[in-house]
Amino acid sequence: MVNQRLLQSMARRHGTPLFVVDHKVLRANYARFKKYLPRVQAYYAVKANPDPAIVKTLYEAGASFDVASMPEFDIVHENIKDLPAKQRQDWIWDKIIYANPIKANETLEQLDQYKPLVTYDNIEEVRKVRKYAPHAGLALRIKVPNTGAMVELSSKFGAAPGEAVDLIAAAFDAGLVVEGLSFHVGSQTTNFENYVQALQLAASIFHEAWDRGWPQVKILDIGGGFPAPYDAHVKPFRDLARKLNSEFDRLFPKEMEILAEPGRFMVATAATLVAKVIGKAVRDGKTCYYIDDGVYHTYSGIIFDHLKYHVKAFKKGLTKISAVFGPTCDALDTISLAEDLPDLELGDLVYSENIGAYSQASSTWFNGFPPAKVIHINQ
Ligand SMILES: *Cc1c(COP(=O)(O)O)cnc(C)c1O
Numbered sequence: 069m070v071n072q073r074l075l076q077s078m079a080r081r082h083g084t085p086l087f088v089v090d091h092k093v094l095r096a097n098y099a100r101f102k103k104y105l106p107r108v109q110a111y112y113a114v115k116a117n118p119d120p121a122i123v124k125t126l127y128e129a130g131a132s133f134d135v136a137s138m139p140e141f142d143i144v145h146e147n148i149k150d151l152p153a154k155q156r157q158d159w160i161w162d163k164i165i166y167a168n169p170i171k172a173n174e175t176l177e178q179l180d181q182y183k184p185l186v187t188y189d190n191i192e193e194v195r196k197v198r199k200y201a202p203h204a205g206l207a208l209r210i211k212v213p214n215t216g217a218m219v220e221l222s223s224k225f226g227a228a229p230g231e232a233v234d235l236i237a238a239a240f241d242a243g244l245v246v247e248g249l250s251f252h253v254g255s256q257t258t259n260f261e262n263y264v265q266a267l268q269l270a271a272s273i274f275h276e277a278w279d280r281g282w283p284q285v286k287i288l289d290i291g292g293g294f295p296a297p298y299d300a301h302v303k304p305f306r307d308l309a310r311k312l313n314s315e316f317d318r319l320f321p322k323e324m325e326i327l328a329e330p331g332r333f334m335v336a337t338a339a340t341l342v343a344k345v346i347g348k349a350v351r352d353g354k355t356c357y358y359i360d361d362g363v364y365h366t367y368s369g370i371i372f373d374h375l376k377y378h379v380k381a382f383k384k385g386l387t388k389i390s391a392v393f394g395p396t397c398d399a400l401d402t403i404s405l406a407e408d409l410p411d412l413e414l415g416d417l418v419y420s421e422n423i424g425a426y427s428q429a430s431s432t433w434f435n436g437f438p439p440a441k442v443i444h445i446n447q
Contacts, residue, residue, distance in 0.1 A: 072419075340419055
């Protein structure tokens with residue numbers, strides 16, 4: 069965690085709300101992922117936090133990238149645009165997956181020149197890719213159980229395992245190449261069995277594909293979902309990694325190419341938000357604090373990511389249960405109805421840790437309040 073005195077002095081210097089990104093933590097998270105899952109190449113899911121400086125640090129650390137729109141593609145591409153054309157193409161082949169199973173025709177037309185790996189999960193998409201991006205490689209996204217994930221991702225995407233082989237055949241029949249399978253077990257997955265079940269489903273589809281004479285299907289993309297340690301209840305990543313490694317060895321040949329798309333895992337713990345108390349009232353006997361950031365801004369994860377963030381004070385003192393609201397006029401802009409806080413005064417600073425993922429990325433300008441200012445440290 070960033071030292072408290074530094075956070076306060078930065079907030080005084082730059083103003084609030086201030087979103088502080090610690091690049092040392094980004095590098096440590098990436099290194100941890102590689103250390104515990106040595107067979108897996110990490111494709112950072114840019115949607116968790118698309119800040120170009122974050123992408124750059126992970127790029128320099130050796131990460132690959134999962135993008136889901138042309139603007140996200142461009143953020144990653146910016147880091148390699150000075151490479152010679154051949155190296156640039158090799159890098160894109162190796163290090164970018166366009167992991168949105170649904171792509172507009174115009175997007176496919178733009179992507180085609182890069183010959184990227186793209187995911188799909190339905191027959192209409194096969195027709196679109198054949199017509200608009202015939203040079204793309206394909207990965208079939210399959211539907212897997214999302215039980216116990218904080219954010220469920222299986223109702224919108226994923227071919228039923230029973231349709232998988234037909235969809236692979238349809239793509240080969242269309243003259244395209246299916247290079248692999250992908251899935252997503254749901255974000256912030258604490259039920260590690262989801263991964264085990266997904267790997268078993270994938271393994272049976274791979275074996276059927278190989279039996280059909282399609283050895284080209286050889287990339288296993290295990291998606292995202294790796295839990296960030298928001299609190300002490302989250303089981304250690306090490307335990308999940310151990311389980312994954314033993315399933316890889318049990319289910320797949322050594323030469324299998326395995327990749328993952330961690331988003332939250334890389335960035336959640338790398339950012340801290342500092343905000344300021346701008347109002348205070350006692351309502352129904354409870355102290356209510358109004359701060360200059362809220363759910364339309366950096367705390368947007370409360371709505372979109374189904375996450376709770378604790379608001380902490382730098383000040384010490386006897387605490388009581390208080391409510392914390394954001395600055396807009398909407399009652400939805402409620403950060404917490406029960407935070408343990410000391411008696412705060414207007415102008416006092418508060419902070420929330422582990423707020424790097426799905427936070428600033430979905431911040432709006434609602435009610436005229438701009439997103440928090442971003443500061444990068446240890447870059
Ligand atoms: C959102 C998303 C990710 C990242 O998920 P995390 O749970 O943040 O790791 C990875 N892959 C796809 C396809 C996604 O939609």
